[in-house]
Amino acid sequence: MKRIAIFIGIFICSSCFSQDDACMERILAKNGGWKKGRSTQRANAANYAIQKRYTDAVHTMLTAYQPRGVQAEWYSLHGSLEPNTPVSAYSYVLMGMRYQCKGDSLSLAHETYNVLNLQINGNFNNMLYDNSTDYQGLGFHELREGIPEEIQPGIWKFTDIPTPLGFGINGLRKCWLLTYPGQLPWSFVTRREFLQTRRKNLLRILKEEEENLQKNLADLERQKKDIEKILKNEPEKWAAYLKNDYEPAPRRYQEGHNKTKSTLDRAIERVNEQLEAPESELNQRAVVAQSSTHVYDYNFVKEGTQFSRIPVKPNPAYYKKGIGPSVPQFIELGIKYNPEDQVSLLFAQEMEKLINLQELRSWIAEKTGTAAAVVPVRSTVTTATEKKAVPAQQTSVQSGQQKSSTATGKNGFLSGKLSAPVGLSVTLSNNGSNDLTLTTAKDKTSLYTITPIKFTVPVKEKDDYQVVIKKIPSNMKGVVYHGSGKAPEGITSIKVAIDYTYELVSRASEESFSSFYESSDPAVGGMGPEEGRYIVFVSWTKGFAGNDGKYRQIFWRDRNTGITRMVSTALDGTPGNESSTQPTISADGQTVVFESKASNLVPGDENKVRDVFSWSAKTGKLELVSKSGKGGWSDGDSYDAMISGDGQQVVFTSDAPNMTSIPKGRSQSNVFIRNLANGSTEMVSMEPATQTGGNAHKGSISFDGRRAVFCSPTPTLVPNDKNNLWDIFLWERGKQGLRRISMTQDGSERNQGEESGSRRVAATISGNGRFVVYATTATNMVPGDQLKYQDVFVYDIETGKLQVASFTEDGKPGNHDSPIEQGERLAITHDGTWVVFPTKATNLGVHGSNLLLYNTQTGGKQLVTNTKGSYVGRPAISYAGSYVVFGKSEALDQRSGVAFGSSGGGIFAHYTGLGSCRACEE
Numbered sequence: 001m002k003r004i005a006i007f008i009g010i011f012i013c014s015s016c017f018s019q020d021d022a023c024m025e026r027i028l029a030k031n032g033g034w035k036k037g038r039s040t041q042r043a044n045a046a047n048y049a050i051q052k053r054y055t056d057a058v059h060t061m062l063t064a065y066q067p068r069g070v071q072a073e074w075y076s077l078h079g080s081l082e083p084n085t086p087v088s089a090y091s092y093v094l095m096g097m098r099y100q101c102k103g104d105s106l107s108l109a110h111e112t113y114n115v116l117n118l119q120i121n122g123n124f125n126n127m128l129y130d131n132s133t134d135y136q137g138l139g140f141h142e143l144r145e146g147i148p149e150e151i152q153p154g155i156w157k158f159t160d161i162p163t164p165l166g167f168g169i170n171g172l173r174k175c176w177l178l179t180y181p182g183q184l185p186w187s188f189v190t191r192r193e194f195l196q197t198r199r200k201n202l203l204r205i206l207k208e209e210e211e212n213l214q215k216n217l218a219d220l221e222r223q224k225k226d227i228e229k230i231l232k233n234e235p236e237k238w239a240a241y242l243k244n245d246y247e248p249a250p251r252r253y254q255e256g257h258n259k260t261k262s263t264l265d266r267a268i269e270r271v272n273e274q275l276e277a278p279e280s281e282l283n284q285r286a287v288v289a290q291s292s293t294h295v296y297d298y299n300f301v302k303e304g305t306q307f308s309r310i311p312v313k314p315n316p317a318y319y320k321k322g323i324g325p326s327v328p329q330f331i332e333l334g335i336k337y338n339p340e341d342q343v344s345l346l347f348a349q350e351m352e353k354l355i356n357l358q359e360l361r362s363w364i365a366e367k368t369g370t371a372a373a374v375v376p377v378r379s380t381v382t383t384a385t386e387k388k389a390v391p392a393q394q395t396s397v398q399s400g401q402q403k404s405s406t407a408t409g410k411n412g413f414l415s416g417k418l419s420a421p422v423g424l425s426v427t428l429s430n431n432g433s434n435d436l437t438l439t440t441a442k443d444k445t446s447l448y449t450i451t452p453i454k455f456t457v458p459v460k461e462k463d464d465y466q467v468v469i470k471k472i473p474s475n476m477k478g479v480v481y482h483g484s485g486k487a488p489e490g491i492t493s494i495k496v497a498i499d500y501t502y503e504l505v506s507r508a509s510e511e512s513f514s515s516f517y518e519s520s521d522p523a524v525g526g527m528g529p530e531e532g533r534y535i536v537f538v539s540w541t542k543g544f545a546g547n548d549g550k551y552r553q554i555f556w557r558d559r560n561t562g563i564t565r566m567v568s569t570a571l572d573g574t575p576g577n578e579s580s581t582q583p584t585i586s587a588d589g590q591t592v593v594f595e596s597k598a599s600n601l602v603p604g605d606e607n608k609v610r611d612v613f614s615w616s617a618k619t620g621k622l623e624l625v626s627k628s629g630k631g632g633w634s635d636g637d638s639y640d641a642m643i644s645g646d647g648q649q650v651v652f653t654s655d656a657p658n659m660t661s662i663p664k665g666r667s668q669s670n671v672f673i674r675n676l677a678n679g680s681t682e683m684v685s686m687e688p689a690t691q692t693g694g695n696a697h698k699g700s701i702s703f704d705g706r707r708a709v710f711c712s713p714t715p716t717l718v719p720n721d722k723n724n725l726w727d728i729f730l731w732e733r734g735k736q737g738l739r740r741i742s743m744t745q746d747g748s749e750r751n752q753g754e755e756s757g758s759r760r761v762a763a764t765i766s767g768n769g770r771f772v773v774y775a776t777t778a779t780n781m782v783p784g785d786q787l788k789y790q791d792v793f794v795y796d797i798e799t800g801k802l803q804v805a806s807f808t809e810d811g812k813p814g815n816h817d818s819p820i821e822q823g824e825r826l827a828i829t830h831d832g833t834w835v836v837f838p839t840k841a842t843n844l845g846v847h848g849s850n851l852l853l854y855n856t857q858t859g860g861k862q863l864v865t866n867t868k869g870s871y872v873g874r875p876a877i878s879y880a881g882s883y884v885v886f887g888k889s890e891a892l893d894q895r896s897g898v899a900f901g902s903s904g905g906g907i908f909a910h911y912t913g914l915g916s917c918r919a920c921e922e
Contacts, residue, residue: 023101027343030099030106032067037075037095040857043088043326044080050326051078051090051120054363058092058118062354069343070096071108077857079122086319088326089122096347108528113165114347115336116355120328120363138288138298139197140189140311147303147310153181154361163336165704171338174348178331178361185318185330189311191300192275192282199271202296205720206264212722213257220249267296274300286311290736296719320365328363411458412487414465416494418451419919426478426498427471430455435470448560448919453494459487467494475894477501479913481920497917502892504900505535505557505885506907508545508564514555515541515904516871516889521582522907524878524885525589526918527830532883533559533918534589534617536567537907538581552579554594556617559909559918567592567615567622570600580613582640586647587703587767587830587879590617593625593643593650610637612652614676625650625674628658629681645703645767645830645879650674651684651710653697659683665692671699671710684708684731687716688738696729698762702769703830706733707797709741709765709772711823713758723749725757728774730797741772741795745782745802753777754788761823767830767879770797771856773805775819775826775837782807790817792826792837794856805835805854806844809861814841816848820872827877827884833857834881834914836864838872851875851886853912864910865892873907880915 043051055076065072074094081088096114099106148156158175165171179185224246231238275282284300289308291297301308319329333355337348414430420440427437434457440449459465467483481495505522506514518541526533535557542549545564553575554567568580576598583594592615599605601613601622611634612626626638636656643650651673657664659672662683670693671685685696696712708731715721717729718740727750728742742763744750754777763774772795779785781793782804791814792805806818818839819826827836833856840848844861849872851864864884865872873887885907891899892908911917 024342026101026106027069027099028346030069032069032071032097032099034067035071035073035097037073039076039078041078042080042858043078043090047081047088047324047326048078050324051088052076054120054328055090055092057363058360061356061359062094062116062351065350065354067096068346070098070114070347073097081325086316086325087121087329089119090326091117091119091122093117094351096344098343113171113336113338114344115334116351117334117336118355118360119332121326121330123332138194138309138311139201140194140313141186143186143310143312148175148177150182152357152361154179154183154364155357156184165336165338171336171340171344174335174337174352176333176357178333178357178364180318180329180364183318185315186312187315189286189313190282191277191284191286193313194286194288194298194311195271195275195282198298199268199275202264202268202271206261206268208720208722209257209260209264213253216253217250220246220253263296270297323365327365329365331360331363333357333360411460412491413458414453414455414467414494415492416453416482416496417921418453418496418498419917419921420449420451420496420498421476421500422447422449424473424476424498426469426496428453428455428467428496429470430457430459430465430467432468446560447562448499450919450921453496459491461487463487465491467496469496469498472498475501477911477913479917495920497913497920499911499917500893500909502894502908502910503559504891504893504906505559505909506537506539506555507557507562507901508555509562510545512541512544513901513906514539514544515906516873516887517904518544519907520873520887522873522876522885522887523583523585524876524883524909525585525587527587527879528916529919529921530560530589531880531916531918531920532878532885532909534585535559535885535907535909536583536585536592538583540579546573546575548575551576551598552581554580554583554592554596554615556585556592556615565617565620568594568596568598568601568613569622571603574600576601584642586643587645588647591615591643591647592617593641595639595641595652605633607633607635609634609656610639612638612641612650612674614643614650625676626652626654626656626659627674627679627681628656629660630658631679634659640698640762642700644701644705646705648675648677649701649705650676651699651701651708653699653710662686663692665690665694667693667695667714669695669697671696671708673699673701673705673708675705685710685712685717685729687714688718689716697760698825700763700765700772700825702765703767704769707731707765707769709763711761711763721749723751725750725752726759726761728761728763728772730772741797742774742776743802744778744780747800748780750776750778751780753779753790755790755822759823762825764826764828766828766832768832771795771828771832772797773826773828773835775823784811785813787813787815789814789841790819790822792818792835792854794828794832794835794854796832803856803859805837805856806839806841808843809859812843814839815843816840818844818852819874820849821874824874827875829877829881830879834877836875836877836884838875838886851884851910853881853884862912864912867892870905878915882912882915882917884910884912886910 077091079088079090094116098109100109146159148158151157156177160172163173287303287308287310288298289301335348335351338344422440423442425439429435436455440451464486467480469478472478478498482490482493506519519539522537524532538552540552546566547553556567557564568576577600578597580594580596585592595610595612597610602624613622614625615622626634628634634656635658638652638654641652653669655669660683670683672681672683674681685694687694694717695714696710699708699710701708711726713726717738727740730739730741763772765772775790775792777790794803806814819837820840835854838851842848846866847868850866853862871889875884875886877884887907889905891903893900
């Protein structure tokens with residue numbers, strides 16, 4: 001297969017990876033280390049043993065890698081056998097966490113665009129074996145990477161494809177597929193098959209349209225009878241109803257039906273015409289692109305055409321039986337990198353050099369039989385009784401002193417760093433006896449500090465060590481990282497994090513407080529070594545951080561320095577002259593976006609509507625975000641804003657007709673994305689048929705701005721929207737059209753439940769753009785939802801999997817609403833692992849009006865609060881899940897046995913210990 005020349009436009013974020021030559025030399029000279037990330041185990045013991053054998057073998061294959069300019073971090077995901085799939089999918093991931101220049105030193109960026117991802121029985125299995133898409137989209141699954149070439153028996157190479165890397169940067173993805181020789185786990189679709197399936201689906205849609213018309217007319221008659229009973233003694237109102245509501249309705253229904261029917265008839269006619277093509281054409285492989293003029297039409301195009309799609313179908317005959325679900329039957333390998341960046345390019349070259357495709361291919365089971373008949377992996381793979389393979393670079397990152405002592409068999413000392421609040425006394429212990437008591441120094445300029453750890457009793461080479469926290473105050477929680485092993489490995493990298501279980505963060509610099517009843521809408525920023533450091537919230541407390549108490553204002557707090565700043569101020573520092581609300585914050589905590597009716601925040605604000613503003617913690621500067629298409633003031637309200645994690649883009653709702661050149665159409669509100677770097681604004685809620693606004697609300701955006709979700713009641717944004725209810729839609733940059741994702745677990749449409757059909761629902765997309773969390777009272781989302789309460793649902797965009805977070809551990813529905821407010825925005829971590837929500841249910845392990853954490857990988861829950869008789873507000877969660885920030889009407893922050901701050905509760909930060917802390921050096 002001929003390779004396609006690809007041109008990639010790379011936009012380098014100046015604040016992230018714009019480096020001069022001298023800086024690049026320093027980065028390339030940096031020898032990074034190895035780090036083991038958190039792995040997930042969902043397989044049973046027998047399958048886990050098989051899966052781990054292969055992921056360990058992959059890791060062993062890569063241990064010769066000498067990281068340069070990056071820190072290598074790896075983890076694995078061991079999966080269970082999903083329903084209707086023949087094999088279990090599992091994966092090994094190696095990420096290169098990139099260094100960047102920070103003044104004269106180098107710092108480790110938490111985000112990375114250097115990734116090796118190896119999936120065994122994965123991706124294609126999950127994507128292809130489920131054939132539930134018959135009612136949606138193409139009627140088939142689609143091959144996203146293009147058609148591969150078999151470069152060696154059973155080794156298939158895809159053309160390098162463009163892929164987003166984060167921070168607004170695009171790059172490439174190398175991709176290989178390893179299979180049985182000459183075989184693929186899918187089959188291509190002929191043009192005839194595609195057309196026949198399209199016709200079947202179009203006829204189904206046409207039938208459903210007719211049924212829907214009859215249902216609407218019947219509902220209208222029932223409504224007429226109900227209203228007639230109500231207005232039987234009010235003839236004027238009855239006559240007005242008949243004239244204005246009842247009599248025009250059948251005509252509107254019929255006209256809408258006729259319009260849709262005409263479009264469907266034309267599409268069916270077009271398919272019939274295409275089916276009359278010569279046999280030689282109909283037997284060709286189908287490569288299609290949706291018509292730009294007719295919503296239901298597809299055209300056949302050449303492979304590689306922009307926006308083209310390659311329909312494929314499952315190939316059940318591919319899989320060998322009787323060899324166990326975890327034995328490799330195909331393997332997908334992908335390497336993401338930036339070809340314009342020397343560090344990233346070096347990473348890709350090293351990965352490609354070290355990965356032995358022939359060896360990987362040898363794992364594919366050739367014969368039927370038991371799992372024991374699998375071709376053995378090479379002998380360097382460790383067993384449970386053997387010493388684990390140590391990456392070559394891991395020993396080289398120890399200090400010079402440690403090298404000399406261990407090389408000669410001398411003793412060494414456990415040492416590292418303690419991250420904790422100032423003035424704290426803590427006792428650590430090694431192996432239950434070797435105690436070390438530390439007191440963190442008090443500091444007038446900081447509330448949180450890093451203190452050196454060094455045990456006084458040495459450990460001998462090859463001795464086991466295990467450091468634990470022996471004693472801390474009862475109102476605190478602690479976590480030990482890298483605290484166990486066999487000397488000398490890791491004895492100088494002990495890390496301990498301690499923080500308040502609940503810290504009151506609605507505090508001013510001068511130690512005044514804002515209570516639960518006078519504060520709201522918290523958001524949390526800070527990632528990596530500053531996880532959860534920055535908080536933003538609303539307060540209307542008089543005298544709080546300069547507020548005159550007349551209106552709601554936005555406040556930004558640095559938890560480490562204790563500084564709280566009012567954000568919504570005029571140039572002279574006076575508070576906004578109207579209320580400001582709904583703040584969100586970038587992942588690094590340095591940019592805040594909010595909505596405000598105030599007219600004194602920036603000069604020239606005379607439009608008398610709500611506007612969206614951004615504020616920089618570095619400069620203190622406020623700027624207008626919701627500018628019109630021509631750069632001036634908008635002529636309608638703009639609100640419900642959310643900033644992307646990288647701080648470069650803002651999604652918001654606006655009623656303004658002049659926001660872009662695209663007409664509002666019939667809609668009142670639309671969702672837009674504003675690029676803060678280049679000043680462009682685009683509408684993402686566009687109706688495809690009319691190319692006008694489609695009516696949408698409450699957008700949410702991924703870390704890099706590549707994906708966004710929003711809510712809309714409009715039934716014409718995607719084909720086959722028949723439920724006449726609000727839905728959640730996915731917009732993806734570079735892809736044509738929208739995708740409806742608020743579907744039931746079996747792929748059908750949800751029912752209305754106990755909510756309004758046009759209700760505004762605030763869905764949230766995870767930072768990595770993969771998971772979407774939202775709430776609905778629909779009772780058909782998952783099996784067994786007999787109760788009519790609101791539930792929390794998490795949708796996986798990549799796999800199409802829908803899970804419910806607010807059921808009990810044994811699969812029973814919650815006995816009250818989750819979350820508490822109707823359609824409120826829920827919080828999810830960057831990688832989508834953790835979701836936090838408030839609940840009124842009492843059968844989920846907490847009392848009503850408390851908070852729960854839900855793990856999307858394991859299905860387990862974890863308490864955030866569990867108190868009686870108090871109110872709880874909408875929560876936020878930090879980048880990796882280390883902190884949950886929320887409002888509570890009782891004093892949770894107890895210090896020395898008494899309430900800290902206001903007895904009316906406030907905004908609190910709960911330390912979960914799930915990731916890094918707010919001053920944990922990586």
